[in-house]
Amino acid sequence: MTSHVSRIAIVTALAATALSTPALAQEQDASATQERLEDDLHNRQVDYKGNIIVSADGLEQLDILAGTSVFEAEEIQRNLSGQIGDVLAKLPGVSATSFAPGSSRPVLRGFQGERVRVLVDGIGTADVSNTSVDHATSIDPLTAERIEVLRGPAVLLYGSQAIGGAVNVIDKRIPIRVPDEGFHLDALVAGDTASDLRTGGASLDIPIGQNFVFHVDGSWRETDDLDIPGFQVAPELRAGLLEEAAEEFEEGEFEEAEELEEAANQQGFIPNTASETWTVNGGFGVIIGESTFGASVGYYNTDYGVPTRPGAGHHHGEEGEEEEEEEEEGEELVSIGLEQLRADFKADIALGDGFFERLKLRAGYSDYTHTEFEGEEVGTVFESDSIEARLELIQNESGPSRGSIGVQYRYRDFFAEGAEAYVPPNVTDQFAVFALQEFGTGPFQIELAGRFETTDVEDTANRIARDFDTFSGAVGLIFEGDEALRAGVNISRAERAPSAEELFSNGPHIATQAFEIGDPDLESESAWGVEGFVRGRLGTAQFNVAVFQQWFDNYIYLSETGLEEDELPVFVYLQQDADYFGVEGDVTFPVFDNGGFGLVADLSGSYIRAELGDGTDVPRIPPLSLLGGLEVQTDAFDVRGEVQWFAEQDKVAAFETATDSFTLVNFLVSWRPLPSRENITVQLSADNVFDVTGRRHASFTKDFVPLAGRNIKASVRLSF
Numbered sequence: 001m002t003s004h005v006s007r008i009a010i011v012t013a014l015a016a017t018a019l020s021t022p023a024l025a026q027e028q029d030a031s032a033t034q035e036r037l038e039d040d041l042h043n044r045q046v047d048y049k050g051n052i053i054v055s056a057d058g059l060e061q062l063d064i065l066a067g068t069s070v071f072e073a074e075e076i077q078r079n080l081s082g083q084i085g086d087v088l089a090k091l092p093g094v095s096a097t098s099f100a101p102g103s104s105r106p107v108l109r110g111f112q113g114e115r116v117r118v119l120v121d122g123i124g125t126a127d128v129s130n131t132s133v134d135h136a137t138s139i140d141p142l143t144a145e146r147i148e149v150l151r152g153p154a155v156l157l158y159g160s161q162a163i164g165g166a167v168n169v170i171d172k173r174i175p176i177r178v179p180d181e182g183f184h185l186d187a188l189v190a191g192d193t194a195s196d197l198r199t200g201g202a203s204l205d206i207p208i209g210q211n212f213v214f215h216v217d218g219s220w221r222e223t224d225d226l227d228i229p230g231f232q233v234a235p236e237l238r239a240g241l242l243e244e245a246a247e248e249f250e251e252g253e254f255e256e257a258e259e260l261e262e263a264a265n266q267q268g269f270i271p272n273t274a275s276e277t278w279t280v281n282g283g284f285g286v287i288i289g290e291s292t293f294g295a296s297v298g299y300y301n302t303d304y305g306v307p308t309r310p311g312a313g314h315h316h317g318e319e320g321e322e323e324e325e326e327e328e329e330g331e332e333l334v335s336i337g338l339e340q341l342r343a344d345f346k347a348d349i350a351l352g353d354g355f356f357e358r359l360k361l362r363a364g365y366s367d368y369t370h371t372e373f374e375g376e377e378v379g380t381v382f383e384s385d386s387i388e389a390r391l392e393l394i395q396n397e398s399g400p401s402r403g404s405i406g407v408q409y410r411y412r413d414f415f416a417e418g419a420e421a422y423v424p425p426n427v428t429d430q431f432a433v434f435a436l437q438e439f440g441t442g443p444f445q446i447e448l449a450g451r452f453e454t455t456d457v458e459d460t461a462n463r464i465a466r467d468f469d470t471f472s473g474a475v476g477l478i479f480e481g482d483e484a485l486r487a488g489v490n491i492s493r494a495e496r497a498p499s500a501e502e503l504f505s506n507g508p509h510i511a512t513q514a515f516e517i518g519d520p521d522l523e524s525e526s527a528w529g530v531e532g533f534v535r536g537r538l539g540t541a542q543f544n545v546a547v548f549q550q551w552f553d554n555y556i557y558l559s560e561t562g563l564e565e566d567e568l569p570v571f572v573y574l575q576q577d578a579d580y581f582g583v584e585g586d587v588t589f590p591v592f593d594n595g596g597f598g599l600v601a602d603l604s605g606s607y608i609r610a611e612l613g614d615g616t617d618v619p620r621i622p623p624l625s626l627l628g629g630l631e632v633q634t635d636a637f638d639v640r641g642e643v644q645w646f647a648e649q650d651k652v653a654a655f656e657t658a659t660d661s662f663t664l665v666n667f668l669v670s671w672r673p674l675p676s677r678e679n680i681t682v683q684l685s686a687d688n689v690f691d692v693t694g695r696r697h698a699s700f701t702k703d704f705v706p707l708a709g710r711n712i713k714a715s716v717r718l719s720f
Helices: 005-019 030-044 073-078 235-250 254-264 323-330 500-504
Strands: 069-071 094-096 106-108 116-120 146-150 165-170 184-192 198-208 212-223 226-231 267-270 275-288 291-306 334-350 356-374 377-395 401-418 426-439 444-459 464-482 485-496 506-509 514-517 525-538 541-565 568-593 597-612 625-634 637-646 662-671 680-687 711-719
Touching (some): 073 680, 514 541
Parallel strands (some): 116 165, 514 568
Antiparallel strands (some): 094 106, 184 198, 184 711, 198 212, 377 401, 401 426, 464 485, 568 597, 662 680, 680 711
């Protein structure tokens, strides 16, 4: 594989620049440092239905991310799942790919794949989950401290691959504060009935002196095949399977007819959806004066089943091989084994009272391997080595002005080997400079942001190279009536370079049961966007509403053709204009509150409409959805009931099936048994109480991977 010496040198140079800053060497009182860090953490805590203050630096309110939501520890526990997409799926404007229980990525405002970046503390996960829906995201939500969902012009902060938004997972691998106690332990154990879940995770922080903290965490998760209500396959697919079975029976092919009937009548569970995942991470943090730095090393390992389309054979043997051998191969179960070794570095350095207040450096290296098995045999192996580094200078507030400037570098060396290496070996090099600026302290404020990015993508096997220069920018005008109300309009233009998969794919992909064909002549994708938002309080009610429109030029999408190659449906990457329109929002209001007892109601929803330039529909767009909840809140107990409704989606692309409407009813009881009402939280919940069949329209596998049936979950979270 390509040498990484020059790339590592870039990261090393950035680190050396950071560590040579004189401010780091100036030791100050440890208690003052601790107070500053605690204040910083307090400022970043967010009521995700109210004011938006996230961990991105340089802007006080960051209104160019008008659709921001934040999940704290309690919300993560309530919505705990093995994949980050399913954890966040109840948020307005958020869905999930739900390819399989072992692989589910977030869908933001109808965007997925290369338009949504999943991050770990500001830099990418360095997996290949963005390249295909069957690839898992290498994050275990069990050990996450906080999850930020950034919608709107987030591309300006996190790169062109966030043209639809970003999900930023904050963990504690690199400590930034010294615990007050001799050690700090966080732990979570959970189980459920729908997948026979057994899971647990813990993190431990140990201070050594006043300036050094050692951290270790780990998790383990195991599930069986997922229980579902009714038939596995959707009605349209089931009717087709039964029709094929009847034809095979008439032709005397009794064994084939029986197999098709069995596939059509499969019910109660989804075969081949079991999974096992474990992680371990270790790190340290050094706090000197008002500066911190640290490093960590982590390992992620998961094995999960990949459900294949019932009735679909899989043949890719060479011409002349016996038919019997091909048929046996087509019957083998498909599974994925994924492992990632990751190293991270982080520095936050005080620069004094000059023009710049702080210098922040974030860097990571990943060695990733992903193996697709056909039965016991190795089918295809995907390997990816990547480096990402981000350097940011944060301004001191100067009158009405504040902001930041920075540079970012990302490198990926991708290699695939096997019968279905549908993407050739390729290398991606990307460098960007960006700036954010906010002006004004009165009722009106202006926010400006810009990012220039240069991307080189090379198919090293066929010696095809493409390079792209892209520019993205945004301007926001915000009105702040008082502390209870903020409203504004953002105008943005974003550009994205096509990925190696979109450019160079050409071959069968066993896990998705598709023959994928890229286009090496694709142009950069660009979009103009307008977004209006209003949030704040109206009386006792708290609300947040955003309306957005985006007009794409050269929109890149994967389209089914109706053709077959190697007995697989052919999907090609195409490009044309597209329009996206959406509305999302939520409101929370207290019905009753006497201090010790409260009754709170909330309502949220989202709607997205997306069309291509030729008037046809963009594939896999989530339907209109609404969620209403009623929650009793006391010092020791919270009791919540909620109803989540999804409309039918019949606005579909060619060869895409529609999905029916469905309603989920969920209940939850949360108990804090200690007198302090802290440290321990016990939760018992029942999801999909009425055992309803539901299918996520954004899912590539919606016709044969429905959502879980009735699911009783129990969990305990500890923090000492």
